[in-house]
Amino acid sequence: MAKPVQIEVWNPNGKYRVVSTKSMPGTRWINLLIQQDCRLEICTEKKTILSVDDILALIGDRCDGVIGQLTEDWGETLFSGLSKAGGKAFSNMAVGYNNVDVEAANKYGVAVGNTPGVLTETTAELAASLSLAAARRIVEADEFMRNGKYEGWLPHLFVGNLLKGQTVGVIGAGRIGSAYARMMVEGFKMNLIYYDLYQSTPYGQFLKANGEQPVTWKRASSMEEVLQEADVISLHPILDKTTYHLVNKERLAIMKKEAILVNCSRGPVIDEVALVEHLRENPMFRVGLDVFEDEPYMKPGLADMKNAVVVPHIASASKWTREGMATLAALNVLGKIKGYPVWGNPNDVDAFLNENSPPPAACPSIVNSKALGLPVSKL
Numbered sequence: 001m002a003k004p005v006q007i008e009v010w011n012p013n014g015k016y017r018v019v020s021t022k023s024m025p026g027t028r029w030i031n032l033l034i035q036q037d038c039r040l041e042i043c044t045e046k047k048t049i050l051s052v053d054d055i056l057a058l059i060g061d062r063c064d065g066v067i068g069q070l071t072e073d074w075g076e077t078l079f080s081g082l083s084k085a086g087g088k089a090f091s092n093m094a095v096g097y098n099n100v101d102v103e104a105a106n107k108y109g110v111a112v113g114n115t116p117g118v119l120t121e122t123t124a125e126l127a128a129s130l131s132l133a134a135a136r137r138i139v140e141a142d143e144f145m146r147n148g149k150y151e152g153w154l155p156h157l158f159v160g161n162l163l164k165g166q167t168v169g170v171i172g173a174g175r176i177g178s179a180y181a182r183m184m185v186e187g188f189k190m191n192l193i194y195y196d197l198y199q200s201t202p203y204g205q206f207l208k209a210n211g212e213q214p215v216t217w218k219r220a221s222s223m224e225e226v227l228q229e230a231d232v233i234s235l236h237p238i239l240d241k242t243t244y245h246l247v248n249k250e251r252l253a254i255m256k257k258e259a260i261l262v263n264c265s266r267g268p269v270i271d272e273v274a275l276v277e278h279l280r281e282n283p284m285f286r287v288g289l290d291v292f293e294d295e296p297y298m299k300p301g302l303a304d305m306k307n308a309v310v311v312p313h314i315a316s317a318s319k320w321t322r323e324g325m326a327t328l329a330a331l332n333v334l335g336k337i338k339g340y341p342v343w344g345n346p347n348d349v350d351a352f353l354n355e356n357s358p359p360p361a362a363c364p365s366i367v368n369s370k371a372l373g374l375p376v377s378k379l
């Protein structure tokens, strides 16, 4: 028998019971649920990462849907528990869903939602910030100032890399990778080289269609080509078995000695042990990391590396984005409970984010909609 978990209850007499494993930013998501007859229970436990047992306790005997987080292990046990409690809806408050066993969800007929689009620009802006912070050694210089070490201007003090005219490489040119490319190309006039396993028409063609060619751009035929040519490389693929340790010892070795590597995708895309060794052996090589292989931990030695800028998985952390993610996650769960169809284009979810009008009667983004045979909205 799982231990009870602390909760806060909204609209106690609501017909549908929805659980959120965390408090989320904003109030729109709460209002949307309670206006549609949901009793909402928000977990208020102080611990950051809930265990499977904690979540089972939250689900209880009767639960229509759960809004969960990327730190949780949504597999066979939780989907079976949710299904036994009568639930058919789950949404991650994240675009990435590598913490979810979608096959298990399919087995129990549970729809799995995610939150694409609303975090694209915010995440790309953090990747751009990390690129600049690494290129211009901002964190090292800040620490130097705060430690009272500044004695006056010097020709060699914190010399870094100029971006203009250099080449930016993008691995995984989807929504976020393309937005990052746009920022680096238009903002810093960098040339672009990108690699994506599937996509064939991102940013370069957009520039061409607009009659603009301020920089050169090309799609690489292999990831190695990007790693060898680019001065700044940013990783934006999903995490799956094709991208696990995509950047490993051998691939680090073919990168330029003074290159900058940024990761705002998922930690296991880089072999972090190999990265620490590479940073140690190549002091001019720099990284900007938002994600880590074994979060919340860093591999031994990483925290001591002056050539690494590290932040705690905050790439999507702007107020507008986080409130929007909460809204999309809540609407995924609500839409499935109400029997709404699935929105036709998960790359364009703006209609759900407009605070001045009611959201469409649809689930914004359900990743297993085809497997479950869910109808598509005609709106």
Ligand SMILES: NC(=O)c1ccc[n+]([C@@H]2O[C@H](COP(=O)([O-])OP(=O)(O)OC[C@H]3O[C@@H](n4cnc5c(N)ncnc54)[C@H](O)[C@@H]3O)[C@@H](O)[C@H]2O)c1
Pocket (backbone or CB within 6 Å): 095, 096, 097, 116, 117, 119, 120, 123, 171, 172, 173, 174, 175, 176, 177, 195, 196, 197, 198, 199, 236, 237, 238, 239, 242, 243, 264, 265, 266, 290, 291, 313, 314, 315, 316
């Ligand atoms: N750090 C954060 O807070 C944060 C925020 C948002 C998203 N993310 C991560 O970023 C990922 C991408 O988000 P998105 O909205 O741009 O998704 P997306 O689906 O639009 O883009 C992912 C791209 O990766 C490509 N890809 C897949 N396998 C590949 C491979 N083996 N090699 C190269 N490319 C490959 C896909 O074809 C796709 O174009 C998410 O899945 C999530 O894990 C992290």
Ligand SMILES: O=C(O)[C@H](O)CO
Pocket (backbone or CB within 6 Å): 070, 093, 094, 095, 096, 097, 119, 315, 316
């Ligand atoms: O996948 C995601 O959405 C992020 O990691 C959190 O915003």
